[in-house]
Amino acid sequence: MAVAHSRQNGALENPVDLPAPSLGAGATTAEGSTAKDAHPSGREKHGRFTQLLRGVTFAVYFTSCCVAIHATQILGSPLYWINRDVYYAYMALTKQSFGLLVTTMTHWWSPTTIRISGDASVAGQIRKTPDGRVEFSFPERLILIANHQIYTDWLYLWWVGYANSPRMHGYLYIILKESLKYIPVIGQGMMFYGFIFMSRKMAVDQPRMAYRLRKLKTQQTAPGGTSKFYTPMWLLLFPEGTNASQNGRNKSAKWAEKIGVKDPEHVLLPRSTGMYFCLSELKGTVEYVYDCTVAYEGIPRGKFGEQYFTLAxxxxxxxxxKSVNFYWRRFRVADIPLDDAASFDVWLRDRWYEKDALMEQYLSTGRFPPSPPQPTTDDGSAAKGGSRGGDEQDGFIETEVRTRYWWEFIQIFVVLGAFGLVGNMLLKAWSNLVHAVF
Structure with a gap:
């Protein structure tokens, strides 16, 4: 279904006729509080002791994996001075390990339904596998943009890279706040990943971004020197600059008033400078911008996800x-106005007004628009990319965040284990040599 935007009121034209779920706005719960103040996922499922046990096991798993990944990075860092191509491939392997970490920790400690739909621009690129997973067929190089609801948005989008074919969880690049690089272990690990840290001062940030983006658009030579190619890259941007909150909402309103535009109701007004710079630098090496609108089930109108979905x-x-909802769209870079910053600013703001309309539909109906039916051949059978079937009949794919095989998390420790094994063998060989000589 195509999404049309009304400039007058930001409403979604021709909204899908879906039954509106009872969100219980204003209803009184057994505890005497209003449903809008209750947690969207209900009461606590675990007692204090179980919560403590879950917290300890989570901390042990997350910390041990982060330490193992960072140690693996340090051990491979000399490759930077030996062979840069091998070094970046090695760091992509460690980035895959972090993708496995966030996927497994979500599956084990925070299982949720992922509900996915999209417009005609992504038709045939999202399908459900026979074992209940979802598989994306997005290209190896793209810019990914999304509205920023809560701090874990990036976690679910990193999982999308894992679920893609080919898998892209080793080639995700994120633009982050500069303060994050000072987090022990994690911050240094993200620096190895080639993430871009922003101080929010363009005079400082632009040279950093230019340096990193030049690396991302440098062509590599294929084995044998017969051809050149660009390294796979998913560049994740949150144009809003911060997650939705009352403070962000107030800043968005002030900014909208300052520049004389309408402030969206459900998303924050995007800032276009960083994205414009990235697109301008990468133009000619990236064909598409993929846009994901994200919504979390049960957040009352006027409230923010950070008020409910804390770490605890x-x-x-x-x-x-209860569910994380994705609505996907795709835009061709060649169709985006990059001749001047002002035109691009208008283009991006219009896309965010469309997002606001999508969010209004979600809040009103509990669903984003469904995906359009896939094309069929003359005999009625599915064309390439497949038609809806099974759980996809209503235009939505429902799945969960999980790895294909339960044991994949072991890969996080494989490289470090291999270093340990080789080191142990070398120590034994050295010891035997010393004893033989002396």
């Missing part, structure tokens, strides 16, 4: 989002 609620109390 999501991972320890057993109250993760």
């Amino acid at each position: 609620s999501t991972y320890f109390q057993g109250r993760p989002p």
Whole structure:
């Protein structure tokens, strides 16, 4: 279904006729509080002891994996001075490990339904596998943009890279706040990943971004020197600059008033400078911008996800989002006005007004628009990319965040284990040599 935007009121034209779920706005719960103040995922599922146990096991798993990944990065860092191509391939392997970490920790401690739909621009690129997973067929190089609801948005989008074919969880690049690089272990690990850290001062940030983006658009030579190619890259941007909150809402309103535009109701007004710079630098090496609109089930109108889905609620109390909802669109870079910053600013703002309309539909109906039916051949059979079937009949794919095989998390420790094994063998060989000589 195509999404049309009304400039007068930001409403969604021709909204899908879906039954509106009872969100219980204003209803009184057994505890005497109003439903809009209750947690969207209900009461705590676990008692204090179980929460403590879940917290300890989560901390042990997350910390041990982060330490193992960072140690693997340090051990491979000399490759930077030996062979840059091998070094970046090695770091992509460690980035895959972090993708496995966030996927497994979500599956084990914070299981949730992922509900996916999209417009005609992504038709045939999202399908459900026979074992209940979802598989994306997005290209190896793209810019990914999304509205920023809560701090874990990036986690679910990293999982999308894992679920893609080919898998892209080793080639995700994120633009982050500069303060994050000072987090012990994690911050240094993200620096190895080639993430871009922003101080929010363009005079400082532009040279950093230019340096990193030049690396991302440098062509590599294929084995044998017969051809050249660009390294796979998913560049994740949150044009809003911060997650939705009352403070962000107030800043968005002030900014909208300052520049004389309408402030969206459900998303924050995007800032276009960083994205414009990225697109301008990468133009000619990236064909598409993929846009994801994200919504979390049960957040009352006028409230914010950060008020409900905290670390404790999501991972320890057993109250993760009941569903995380994605609506996908795709835009060709060649069709985006990049001749001047002002035109691009208008283009991006219009896309965010469309997002606001999508969010209004979600809040009103509990669903984003469904995906359009896939094309069929003359005999009625599915064309390439497949038609809806099974759980896709209503235009939505429902799945969960999980790895294909339960044991994949072991890969996080494989490289470090191999270093340990080789080191142990070398020590034994050295010891035997010393004893033989002396």
